Amino acid sequence: MDVVVISIGEELLQGRILDTNANFISGELLKLGLPVNKRFTIGDKAGELTTLVNQIQSSSRLIICCGGLGPTVDDRVRAELAEVCGQQLIAVAEHHQDVLQKQAMIPELAKALRNRRGTAWGFACQLSKATWVISLPGPPVECRNTFLDGGGRDICRSLAQSCANAFGVFHTAGLPESKIERALGDLLDRPNLQIGINASPLQVSVSVLTQSRPGEISAEHLLEKTAAELKQCLGELLWGRDQQSLERVVVAELMRQEHSVATAESCTGGLVAAALTSVAGASQVFGHGWTTYSNHAKQSQLNVSDELIERYGAVSAECATAMAVGARQGANTDWAVAATGIAGPSGGTEDKPVGLVYIGVAGPSCAYAVRRRQAARSGRLVVQQQTVRDCLDALRRELLGLSCLPERP
Ligand code: AMP
Ligand code: MG
Secondary structure (H helix, E strand, O other): OEEEEEEEOHHHHOOOOOOHHHHHHHHHHHHOOOOOOEEEEEOOOOOHHHHHHHHHHHHEEEEEEEOOOOOOOOOOHHHHHHHHHOOOEEEOOOOOOHHHHHHOEEEOOOEEEOOOOOOOOEEEEEEEOOEEEEEEOOOHHHHHHHHHOOOHHHHHHHHHOOOEEEEEEEEEOOOOHHHHHHHHHHHHHOOOEEEEEEEEOOEEEEEEEEEEOOOOOOHHHHHHHHHHHHHHHHHHHEEEEOOOOHHHHHHHHHHHHOOOEEEEEOOOOOHHHHHHHOOOOHHHOEEEEEEOOOHHHHHHHHOOOHHHHHHHOOOOHHHHHHHHHHHHHHHOOOEEEEEEEOOOOOOOOOOOOOOEEEEEEEEOOEEEEEEEEOOHHHOHHHHHHHHHHHHHHHHHHHHOOOOOOOOOO
């Protein structure tokens, strides 16, 4: 039986408003172990909601509608849902003003969901023995409030208890999604696991949804068992889980070891330093970062020699290594990480194409660079973001004593 979100509003179909309510509801239901498996967006025309709900009712156990509860003529949701349920509309509060009264009407057998951020009440009612429908206001703050504090979530939670699910997301860096998929092997074919792979410039994440059936191990237990198997399959590519970010993992590890780091950046223009300093408490481990965009800056600030740049170029393993060594010395830190590359869209050559980046690492007993080919076709920002990820990951690997970041020539 499906869990469905219906977003209602012409403005959503026209692309004028981003549908943040459906995203919010999906995330909240997932936390309850009630993953959404269908979403619909419809306009405000009369009868559209009725037609859709009649189509999906018998295959759905929970339908959450967002929008269409306002006071204007195009806000037809309360009337249409009352009719689908075969119920009259009744008032949950008395108002003198028509506009307010209209928004305080709900189907007679529905449970009212209070909205403390606006005037439109939400409601929850049973369409049939097996199907609940919840109607929430459209404005995002009201949708959130009515769901979280008005009683919507409590109803979903009690529905969730009859089906046990657990969910986790596991984050990797170092290899593209096709290789992560291959590394997962037969985990992808298990009938009681729903696995998704999702790539962003910052990470490739593996989501796992587990379900337990009566008499089997619990969904939580199965999730933890799967987490252990993922660790086996993915090894040092795996760096975190759920809400963790790579920068937080790196800063936490530096703190734990009481080590410090400096940055020397060319093509990322300070984004690595920005990522590190986005973590609260980063001042314990980070004090210095250089943005050395020109050759002159690399020479004067980081002591990268003229001869080196002349011989190998600014985008080279030698230069990346020298930048890291210069930053580590200049800042007197345990570690330094450096990035130099061609972010594009122009400036590439046959030898040194757009997306070619070198990550330099200098530490207590190492100084080296790795070569990476970033997704040049995705544009300059993605090249930069992938380079930030690789700098952080190179550092993570060194701090944890793992092998160095794999080259991607
Ligand atoms: P409504 O309750 O349909 O009158 O919606 C009121 C306002 O809420 C709309 O004008 C939109 O700006 C906003 N809104 C409605 N639905 C959504 C949605 N799914 N996501 C984000 N904003 C929305
Ligand atoms: Mg509307």
